[in-house]
Amino acid sequence: MVTLTKLSKSFGANQVLKSISATFPAGGVYGIIGENGAGKTTLFRCIAGLLTHEGAVNGVDDTFRHRLGFLQTNNFFFPKMTGREYLRLLCQARSAPDDRLDQRNVFDLPLEEYAENYSTGMKKKLALLGVLLQPNDIFILDEPFNGVDIQSNILITEIIRELKQKGKTVLISSHIFSTLSDTCDEIYLLREGYFVKKVSPADYASLESEMIDVTVGDRLSRLGL
Ligand SMILES: Nc1ncnc2c1ncn2[C@@H]1O[C@H](COP(=O)(O)OP(=O)(O)OP(=O)(O)O)[C@@H](O)[C@H]1O
Numbered sequence: 562m563v564t565l566t567k568l569s570k571s572f573g574a575n576q577v578l579k580s581i582s583a584t585f586p587a588g589g590v591y592g593i594i595g596e597n598g599a600g601k602t603t604l605f606r607c608i609a610g611l612l613t614h615e616g617a618v619n620g621v622d623d624t625f626r627h628r629l630g631f632l633q634t635n636n637f638f639f640p641k642m643t644g645r646e647y648l649r650l651l652c653q654a655r656s657a658p659d660d661r662l663d664q665r666n667v668f669d670l671p672l673e674e675y676a677e678n679y680s681t682g683m684k685k686k687l688a689l690l691g692v693l694l695q696p697n698d699i700f701i702l703d704e705p706f707n708g709v710d711i712q713s714n715i716l717i718t719e720i721i722r723e724l725k726q727k728g729k730t731v732l733i734s735s736h737i738f739s740t741l742s743d744t745c746d747e748i749y750l751l752r753e754g755y756f757v758k759k760v761s762p763a764d765y766a767s768l769e770s771e772m773i774d775v776t777v778g779d780r781l782s783r784l785g786l
Pocket residue numbers: 572575577595596597598599600601602603604
């Protein structure tokens with residue numbers, strides 16, 4: 562479970578998150594959507610403890626961050642570290658078994674090659690595999706579908722469903738609505754620092770058409786194709 566209590570974050574005069582309170586129970590998948598710059602990554606980084614903030618995430622003394630796997634939008638890989646060495650490092654950081662890596666390499670990554678030389682999609686999959694090999698209960702996936710191929714898209718969707726079945730908590734952001742509507746129990750719309758909407762599956766279709774209306778508006782006629 563993830564609980565946010567009056568979570569606020571500013572960068573100088575730019576107040577990105579404005580006293581957000583929300584509860585994400587275990588065994589659920591929660592989508593966070595919002596325009597570029599709405600604050601999704603900032604929210605995730607606050608939850609993961611990578612940014613100082615006002616308000617609380619799961620209480621001050623909670624050790625839940627030791628059970629939290631965070632797939633960032635852009636992942637860092639040490640120079641001259643192979644994919645296998647990266648996975649071992651992540652396993653060892655959480656005292657997880659680092660054997661059977663070839664068997665668990667479900668994305669068929671070239672584990673003997675340097676991770677920094679991987680393609681964009683391969684880097685994303687390596688980082689995702691790393692947090693999946695750890696004994697995490699909470700998964701924050703910032704744009705996990707970004708840059709990955711169709712096959713991996715399908716597999717990641719099924720992995721998210723499996724995490725839910727196992728009772729994990731999954732927070733996920735995406736700019737592709739269908740990737741969220743396929744998996745999420747609730748979708749939150751982040752706008753101007755607030756969750757302005759919390760939508761259940763029965764209302765996903767109307768949320769999507771509302772977003773299309775708002776987004777497209779008069780833009781096509783302005784473009785004048
Ligand atoms: N380290 C930082 N220093 C200053 N401003 C920042 C920093 N990180 C984010 N911001 C600002 O916070 C706001 C929210 O950025 P954030 O990356 O969280 O948005 P986002 O919703 O994840 O966007 P996108 O969909 O483009 O990934 C933006 O105005 C951004 O410029």
